[in-house]
Amino acid sequence: MTIQFNDETFRGDFTFRNSEWAIKRFPFPFHEDSYMYSVNMEPHTSYRPGSVFERTFDVDEHYVSEMKDRAQVLADDPLRCQSLPHMTLAGWDLVELIMEAKAREYPDLFELHKNGNRWRWVNKPLGIDDTFTFLDESTLPYGPMEYITRQTQGDFAMLDQRDDNLWMDAGMVTTQADWSLDFDIGMNFFEWHAPVPKAHEMGIFVRALKFLLNIQQGQPARRLNWTMTVNPLLDTSPENYHKWGEMKQDLTMENLGSKQHLRVELQTFFRLPRSNALVFPIRCYLISFNDLVTVPKWGRRLHRVIRDLPEELATYKGFIDNRPMMVEWLSQYDDGSPTSDGIWADDD
Amino acid sequence: MSAGTAKLNVTVAEVKPINDLVTRFKFVRTGGGGLPTFSGGAHTVVEMQDGDITRLNAYSLMSNPADRGAYTISVRRDDQGRGGSKFMHSKVKEGMEMVISNPVNLFSLDLRAKKHLMLAGGIGITPFMAQMHQLAMMGGRFELHYSVRTASLGTYAKELTERYPGKVHVYHDDQKEAIDLPALLANQPLGTHVYVCGPKGMINWVHGTASEMGWPREAVHSEEFLAPASGKPFEVKCAVSNKVVQVGEHQSLLEALEAAGIDAPYLCRGGACGQCETNVIGYDGKFLHHDHWLTDEQKAGGKHIMPCVSRFEGKTLVLDR
Numbered sequence: 263m264t265i266q267f268n269d270e271t272f273r274g275d276f277t278f279r280n281s282e283w284a285i286k287r288f289p290f291p292f293h294e295d296s297y298m299y300s301v302n303m304e305p306h307t308s309y310r311p312g313s314v315f316e317r318t319f320d321v322d323e324h325y326v327s328e329m330k331d332r333a334q335v336l337a338d339d340p341l342r343c344q345s346l347p348h349m350t351l352a353g354w355d356l357v358e359l360i361m362e363a364k365a366r367e368y369p370d371l372f373e374l375h376k377n378g379n380r381w382r383w384v385n386k387p388l389g390i391d392d393t394f395t396f397l398d399e400s401t402l403p404y405g406p407m408e409y410i411t412r413q414t415q416g417d418f419a420m421l422d423q424r425d426d427n428l429w430m431d432a433g434m435v436t437t438q439a440d441w442s443l444d445f446d447i448g449m450n451f452f453e454w455h456a457p458v459p460k461a462h463e464m465g466i467f468v469r470a471l472k473f474l475l476n477i478q479q480g481q482p483a484r485r486l487n488w489t490m491t492v493n494p495l496l497d498t499s500p501e502n503y504h505k506w507g508e509m510k511q512d513l514t515m516e517n518l519g520s521k522q523h524l525r526v527e528l529q530t531f532f533r534l535p536r537s538n539a540l541v542f543p544i545r546c547y548l549i550s551f552n553d554l555v556t557v558p559k560w561g562r563r564l565h566r567v568i569r570d571l572p573e574e575l576a577t578y579k580g581f582i583d584n585r586p587m588m589v590e591w592l593s594q595y596d597d598g599s600p601t602s603d604g605i606w607a608d609d610d
Numbered sequence: 611m612s613a614g615t616a617k618l619n620v621t622v623a624e625v626k627p628i629n630d631l632v633t634r635f636k637f638v639r640t641g642g643g644g645l646p647t648f649s650g651g652a653h654t655v656v657e658m659q660d661g662d663i664t665r666l667n668a669y670s671l672m673s674n675p676a677d678r679g680a681y682t683i684s685v686r687r688d689d690q691g692r693g694g695s696k697f698m699h700s701k702v703k704e705g706m707e708m709v710i711s712n713p714v715n716l717f718s719l720d721l722r723a724k725k726h727l728m729l730a731g732g733i734g735i736t737p738f739m740a741q742m743h744q745l746a747m748m749g750g751r752f753e754l755h756y757s758v759r760t761a762s763l764g765t766y767a768k769e770l771t772e773r774y775p776g777k778v779h780v781y782h783d784d785q786k787e788a789i790d791l792p793a794l795l796a797n798q799p800l801g802t803h804v805y806v807c808g809p810k811g812m813i814n815w816v817h818g819t820a821s822e823m824g825w826p827r828e829a830v831h832s833e834e835f836l837a838p839a840s841g842k843p844f845e846v847k848c849a850v851s852n853k854v855v856q857v858g859e860h861q862s863l864l865e866a867l868e869a870a871g872i873d874a875p876y877l878c879r880g881g882a883c884g885q886c887e888t889n890v891i892g893y894d895g896k897f898l899h900h901d902h903w904l905t906d907e908q909k910a911g912g913k914h915i916m917p918c919v920s921r922f923e924g925k926t927l928v929l930d931r
């Protein structure tokens with residue numbers, strides 16, 4: 263197998279780590295020295311070999327351990343995975359999308375053999391070799407969405423489209439940045455984004471919804487979003503805030519480099535063919551500040567972005583209290599020299 | 611980025627006249643391989659190279675959505691139209707290579723429905739054919755009421771009656787048969803969704819009757835693609851691309867923008883999806899709005915136009931394109 267999978271944890275002793283390979287391909291989200299809120303959507307096409315944008319579904323060294331973490335979250339709280347009855351077909355769409363993409367793009371890790379509706383799926387990293395009947399739920403150990411997303415990194419929001427709106431009617435959500443599937447399920451786009459206080463923000467939401475409603479088959483889209491997390495925690499759910507919220511108070515100048523993580527979400531958007539539903543895979547990447555500053559351009563730029571970020575945004579993203587310490591720590595890595603445009607490191 | 615741009619290269623595998631007006635076309639992927647699956651109700655936009663004019667028409671996919679071997683559409687000849695359907699009938703032959711768009715669905719089934727009640731008029735039968743395939747496969751409950759002019763113009767009526775015994779009801783205009791809509795709607799189980807595809811009058815009748823009988827708006831679905839209307843030629847200034855474009859008598863504004871190399875998004879080309887909505891920067895004259903998309907208020911406001919079906923009469927029109 264081409265990828266060396268880490269044996270690591272995202273809780274307790276936090277043994278999560280990024281190899282040099284993972285650092286180099288990290289989706290650093292800032293293309294300039296400042297950050298403005300924007301929709302920043304682009305077509306989800308293969309881009310830059312080796313980058314996280316190369317494949318339909320990125321698989322990296324954290325795969326096996328992330329799947330173990332997901333299984334543990336689900337064992338503790340089965341409500342992290344839910345699907346309303348009319349979303350089963352969308353679940354099969356997702357099975358097909360992921361299996362076909364992974365078998366095509368990672369032939370050394372995944373295989374899909376079809377004999378009519380009789381499919382055999384081989385997932386070598388997780389040691390799975392299952393034969394089932396496509397569209398027959400009784401032939402799988404879980405519902406189709408749960409089955410495939412227990413084997414795929416990232417959260418999944420499954421949206422039904424009707425009445426010119428999107429409805430969060432299914433999902434697998436175990437690595438979220440502070441939102442809850444159990445709370446949002448069954449809500450429409452405006453409900454799960456509520457409250458939207460200002461008319462002008464309402465305008466942005468209406469435009470974003472229009473964009474999403476028009477995502478077409480064969481033309482997936484993507485965007486990056488980011489936040490901060492203390493410790494490499496995947497599961498920062500509101501249900502568990504009492505466990506992770508207080509970790510924010512553990513930061514010191516000494517441990518900040520290893521404890522403070524930039525958390526980047528690669529959000530992708532696909533139209534599903536049979537159900538006409540939309541699926542939003544939300545893949546979470548974590549990087550410690552220590553690792554991040556090994557790329558000089560990123561260290562310099564992150565310092566400037568965090569320093570100049572409007573107060574509301576730092577509050578909204580939940581790190582306003584730690585910002586002064588973060589800025590001070592990062593300033594050691596900012597010599598004031600200019601940074602180049604774009605998100606990639608300079609050495610290539 | 612134009613929305614309608616993801617293309618599929620296909621070869622015409624079969625051209626089959628079905629009756630005096632309707633011809634069926636079957637497409638397979640050029641060079642082999644499967645086509646994308648789709649959902650019942652989806653359409654594809656077919657590109658036609660008609661001399662130096664490129665025509666693009668949207669047609670509902672009528673084949674089994676799970677069959678990735680081929681797509682099938684049916685085209686009704688419209689002698690009064692601008693030429694797209696005539697091109698399909700007269701120029702498209704087996705073996706010809708064509709370009710079509712990925713499937714787009716603006717008329718999908720509501721999968722929460724306990725029962726799907728389908729009302730078709732004429733060529734409006736095609737999206738239901740794919741939906742019935744899908745529902746039959748999923749074990750969904752459905753019923754079709756299909757109104758045709760005469761038995762000989764009852765496109766696929768016989769085939770459907772045989773394929774779905776007891777579920778298909780055909781009404782012949784020439785025998786004075788008509789769907790008894792109030793009775794039909796009154797006898798549906800709770801959780802039924804109604805779908806209508808056919809002429810404008812039929813669509814309005816179904817929406818109107820259902821709403822009078824207290825049906826929730828969300829339980830009644832319709833699809834109607836409008837053919838772009840012909841009209842007096844006019845001139846448009848495109849502010850962003852800094853071009854002046856002439857729109858011909860039988861050309862749509864959208865087609866004229868495309869011919870001038872201006873990026874103009876679209877999905878349905880039939881006034882239904884909203885994708886082509888364009889801001890008007892200035893005008894002196896009157897709009898001929900033909901779309902289903904803009905509200906009456908927006909239409910009166912003079913700030914938006916849907917270039918796929920709407921026109922303009924007057925001195926100047928400046929668009930944000």
Ligand code: FES
Nearest residue numbers: 879883884886918
């Ligand atoms: S392209 Fe759909 S409304 Fe104009």
